[in-house]
Amino acid sequence: MNLDELLLPDRVHRRLYTDPAIYDEEMRTLFRRAWIYVGHESEVRHVGDYKRAKIGSEPVILVRGEDEAVRVLVNRCLHRGALVCREEKGNGKFFRCPYHAWTYRNNGELMGVPKRSRYPRDFDLGRLGLVNVPRVESYRGLVFACFDDDIEPLIDYLGPVRNYVDATLDFSLSGEIDLSVGVSRHRYPGNWKLQMENGVDGYHTAFVHETYIGIMSRAEEVELKFGSHGEDQGWTETFPRGHAVLARRADPRAIDVLRGQFPEYTSALEAKHGSERLLEILAHMNVFVFPNLFLIGHQIRVVQPVSVAETEVMMYPYLLAGAPEALNLKRMAEHEGFYPPTGFGTPDDYEVFSAVTEGLQAMSTPWLLLNRGAHDYQDLGDGVRRGTPTDEIHQRAMYTEYARLMGSGSRGGEA
Ligand code: FES
Ligand SMILES: [Fe+2]
Known part of the structure; x- marks a missing residue:
């Protein structure tokens, strides 16, 4: 988006605060290209601990999996879009979608779907896991995530x-x-x-x-x-x-x-x-x-x-x-x-x-x-x-x- 006329060295234009199109672009671009804080390690201290967060408008879950790794999963069912996690925080081995009960492990993998026999033969659970946000790094317990695979390491970003x-x-x-x-x-x-x-x-x-x-x-x-x-x-x-x-x-x-x-x-x-x-x-x-x-x-x-x-x-x-x-x-x-x-x-x-x-x-x-x-x-x-x-x-x-x-x-x- 070309904002050159709205962003001058010593002033900014009112549309930055009022224009829904600029807001949408911020969600699409700015919040996906920067390291965004999603929570603190003390909030997911134990295996299975999770808390909800957002990266711009994108709902995510910060979760410590069974393998102790901290991941950031997109909180959106691969079936028809419901949040799979509605609690603000908690502990559990899996996330079960409230709509048709597709169930995901806390590393994002799809474990199972009810009445699976009515799906075509090529229906592949392995391809329907929750999206993992590709970059997750922490500094002094502060956990950040970013959708841009190519972003610099968090430590350099903080500088x-x-x-x-x-x-x-x-x-x-x-x-x-x-x-x-x-x-x-x-x-x-x-x-x-x-x-x-x-x-x-x-x-x-x-x-x-x-x-x-x-x-x-x-x-x-x-x-x-x-x-x-x-x-x-x-x-x-x-x-x-x-x-x-x-x-x-x-x-x-x-x-x-x-x-x-x-x-x-x-x-x-x-x-x-x-x-x-x-x-x-x-x-x-x-x-x-x-x-x-x-x-x-x-x-x-x-x-x-x-x-x-x-x-x-x-x-x-x-x-x-x-x-x-x-x-x-x-x-x-x-x-x-x-x-x-x-x-x-x-x-x-x-x-x-x-x-x-x-x-x-x-x-x-x-x-x-x-x-x-x-x-x-x-x-x-x-x-x-x-x-x-x-x-x-x-x-x-x-x-x-x-x-x-x-x-x-x-x-x-x-x-
Ligand atoms: S929308 Fe999640 S199971 Fe249908
Ligand atoms: Fe103030």
Whole structure:
């Protein structure tokens, strides 16, 4: 699809958020050419464990087979199209289609069909297994899948953003996390890319989340230096393939504060990583892996497109495997304060997404501007660029990768 006229280096056109034909093309092209996060290994720890996910609009099942291999199967019966798995997660040896009971092993093979004798002689069960998504790889327990056989290895696709993924997950002393606490799902009326842009947007924080910041400051629970209030303490970085981070340095006293509450755990973290790296681990980071995965605070967040103007957001708060229970409880309480539908933060973001969706009905004014900081950023080499927290350097990087995957060749610009 040629989107050259809709994607300029410093702006994007409203049709990217409103045109069903562009949405269909994203599902057909972008989501099939990128590594898409489908779940965490802790969700399919045991043989037979499965969970449902999506790759764009394509329903899939992440499952650990009898041979212990983790596969991603397309959740679509080869007979006449029903989902073969309707539970969100579970454990089982096979999937039985709810319609005519064709039954598949959990490696995708078709085991049997009822009343088989009425099929012609050349009916071959061996050719009617569930489609296996051809590429499945994981990084630090995060499982990604891709329909494009030729995509680069996941580790190269992630590239230098791995430093921030590692820093986020290394708050777990064992290096492992556990997603067994569940998921909080929400929907908002608007295009999925609004959440993609917003998850690392430091410009809106001081305004959209003003109430939250006010309450927390009065409660003196935390020293808040959000967004434009903390310009000197924060930064954004963009990476090849559209990944990005919005980060704020930890207060130098953060290690001592943590030590006051969890002395043994803190000393063990410090012994493992050194105090300099531990301060990086304690920084506030919103990490974005293109096109629809975030690691924010204490959660893994998946942005799931539903239609051109509807999006589902799944937030999976996670536990630090092996950490003191009190630390995990504290993290869950912090998560609950801001992120779920009852929290202080997320509903405000969804309110502005609806305001944008309605505003974009204005055909007289087609462009969304993404040029903050376009004149002034640091080039750190290897495709890594750095700007201030309120710049739009990350959104520009996202749309550069977006254009590449959508087959739109001529998008220029610095990031
Ligand atoms: S659609 Fe699955 S058995 Fe008929
Ligand atoms: Fe926000």
